[in-house]
Amino acid sequence: MSNRNSPERAAKAQRQEHGSSPRVEDPRAARILITGMSGTGKSTVLTQLAERGHHTVDTDYDGWVLSDGKWDEARMARLLASARAVVVSGTVENQGRFYDRFDAVVLLSAPVEVLIDRVMRRSNNPYGRSASDQAAIRRHVAEIEPLLRAGADLELDARLPVEALVAVVEELLRSPEIRPG
Numbered sequence: 001m002s003n004r005n006s007p008e009r010a011a012k013a014q015r016q017e018h019g020s021s022p023r024v025e026d027p028r029a030a031r032i033l034i035t036g037m038s039g040t041g042k043s044t045v046l047t048q049l050a051e052r053g054h055h056t057v058d059t060d061y062d063g064w065v066l067s068d069g070k071w072d073e074a075r076m077a078r079l080l081a082s083a084r085a086v087v088v089s090g091t092v093e094n095q096g097r098f099y100d101r102f103d104a105v106v107l108l109s110a111p112v113e114v115l116i117d118r119v120m121r122r123s124n125n126p127y128g129r130s131a132s133d134q135a136a137i138r139r140h141v142a143e144i145e146p147l148l149r150a151g152a153d154l155e156l157d158a159r160l161p162v163e164a165l166v167a168v169v170e171e172l173l174r175s176p177e178i179r180p181g
Contacts, residue, residue, distance in 0.1 A: 029085030030173050035095065035148050036108035037140055038128060039115035040158040042089040048166045049087050059090030070094040085173060096151055104172050107152035110159050112141045
């Protein structure tokens with residue numbers, strides 16, 4: 001999907017994984033997964049959260065996704081066992097194995113035409129510009145997004161301003177109990 005090995009991506013991932021500024025600590029902090037189709041703004045939301053001092057991990061970078069397209073399960077398990085407050089983003093086949101370790105799973109969604117427009121306009125990732133990529137996005141929205149929706153605790157309209165999406169995630173980070181019992 002993307003060039004995961006560029007130096008720029010590695011630097012960005014390290015800043016996001018470790019936080020680009022002092023982390024915001026809250027005794028009620030939570031572990032949040034942000035998921036969704038390509039073009040929903042997952043990385044943009046994470047960048048904003050990292051700039052606000054939150055611990056973020058964008059699994060599109062820095063080796064979180066293995067060659068089979070799945071998360072490195074041992075690495076993800078270590079992260080979730082050690083991080084009291086973290087926002088993770090990604091959409092991979094095995095993410096459901098970790099849902100019980102997140103306090104909330106947030107799905108970002110938007111109409112497929114919005115997603116295609118966004119991926120065609122972005123400059124940091126070539127995925128989505130070709131006709132075959134766009135066909136894959138349409139297929140993923142039809143086939144994969146319903147599965148993500150079924151596992152999500154909250155769905156947010158990715159057409160909302162980034163600041164509004166970030167505010168919702170920050171509120172979730174402060175909420176001691178997010179998932180229904």
